[in-house]
Amino acid sequence: AQRVTQPEKLLSVFKGAPVELKCNYSYSGSPELFWYVQYSRQRLQLLLRHISRESIKGFTADLNKGETSFHLKKPFAQEEDSAMYYCALSLSTSYDKVIFGPGTSLSVIP
Amino acid sequence: DTGVSQDPRHKITKRGQNVTFRCDPISEHNRLYWYRQTLGQGPEFLTYFQNEAQLEKSRLLSDRFSAERPKGSFSTLEIQRTEQGDSAMYLCASSPKTGSTEAFFGQGTRLTVV
Numbered sequence: 200a201q202r203v204t205q206p207e208k209l210l211s212v213f214k215g216a217p218v219e220l221k222c223n224y225s226y227s228g229s230p231e232l233f234w235y236v237q238y239s240r241q242r243l244q245l246l247l248r249h250i251s252r253e254s255i256k257g258f259t260a261d262l263n264k265g266e267t268s269f270h271l272k273k274p275f276a277q278e279e280d281s282a283m284y285y286c287a288l289s290l291s292t293s294y295d296k297v298i299f300g301p302g303t304s305l306s307v308i309p
Numbered sequence: 310d311t312g313v314s315q316d317p318r319h320k321i322t323k324r325g326q327n328v329t330f331r332c333d334p335i336s337e338h339n340r341l342y343w344y345r346q347t348l349g350q351g352p353e354f355l356t357y358f359q360n361e362a363q364l365e366k367s368r369l370l371s372d373r374f375s376a377e378r379p380k381g382s383f384s385t386l387e388i389q390r391t392e393q394g395d396s397a398m399y400l401c402a403s404s405p406k407t408g409s410t411e412a413f414f415g416q417g418t419r420l421t422v423v
Contacts, residue, residue: 203351233411242312242416243352243400243402244414245411285351296354296365298354299344301351
């Protein structure tokens with residue numbers, strides 16, 4: 200079955216430190232991976248997607264098909280990065296259902 | 310606000326009552342999703358519409374749950390005979406027909422069953 204796992208429920212880092220939020224998935228097809236973010240009192244929104252290969256707000260994520268991982272990284276954490284982060288997988292079916300991981304709460308300590 | 314809108318934002322109901330939520334997607338988005346989110350969990354897929362056709366229902370959706378999208382625009386999610394376990398945030402999202410599957414989310418309806 201398709202599944203997304205995020206092993207860390209909570210992650211605390213100091214401002215300026217590197218941050219890595221882990222994501223692993225299980226899916227036999229060709230996946231499309233995303234990271235969504237939810238800031239306090241805001242709606243869930245897309246942060247980045249693997250096919251774009253872009254850096255958003257200093258975050259990057261590389262799809263590793265061998266390890267079935269899509270870890271989110273940022274070299275220098277900022278206080279405004281504190282939020283809930285969800286890794287998500289879109290199935291390559293005709294209607295692209297999106298499956299979310301349980302989320303990691305990132306807290307950046309000033 | 311031209312984003313996805315959901316109504317109401319909060320709903321408190323007594324166990325056994327029926328509730329109905331509404332979602333207005335971004336116009337011209339033909340894909341619409343309902344998710345449920347409980348504390349400490351990511352959004353769980355409930356059902357999906359492409360235009361007015363309901364193409365999938367999760368097994369999480371018992372017979373007490375029904376969703377419609379009659380004209381391929383707004384959608385409603387009804388829960389009959391609510392139970393305390395139905396208490397959750399109900400999220401609606403929409404996405405365009407073409408391009409990458411970015412889902413645009415509404416702010417959700419928080420349901421509390423007492």
